[in-house]
Amino acid sequence: MTTTLYTSDHEWLAIDGDVATVGITDYAQSQLGDVVFVELPKLGRTLKKAEAAAVVESVKAASDVYAPVTGEVLETNPDLASEPALVNSDAQGKAWFFKIKIADKSELGGLMDEAAYKAHTA
Template structure:
């Protein structure tokens, strides 16, 4: 299990062919209290970098981009009722969606934990 990061503050946790995607703890701290999340439909496919979800705080809305290409196989439906989970546990219970990875080669273009830490420093 390896976790990658994007410059747009998404994390990608890879387990086999499936990646769990969400926003980083740093991102949630910048956004403030999350009040709403718009998630994609299961079965939708995205190219890397496409807008896949939206996360909103009281005074900001941010697009969440698909960090890798692939098909959405599961979304975290619990976020609809408890968006606060993103603030409480962004990189755990606050995950957004699971994507079946179409091209593992794309992972090479993402950051590892150390590089992401430097990115947000």
């Protein structure tokens, strides 16, 4: 059973036990435009909540993606290197960025559910 939560910086987290799969929201990709490059965090790196974890580059600009929670990077999405445009076509599905082992579940308390995120981007 997974729960999806959102940050005010437009990242999503699908939480399954103590592992969160992280990506950027469909709203975020629509604002960024055509994604041409994604830089992902190194495996095993421990990210602090709100730290720059990844970079998504459109034709126009580079934007940071922040770690929504503190934890160790367990896995990164190999498909984004060869097909960065996946971020535009399937932001909240195939274009997940990385999986992180959640160090402190209390950090999830400040995140939004889908209804709250929808209101945030309305």
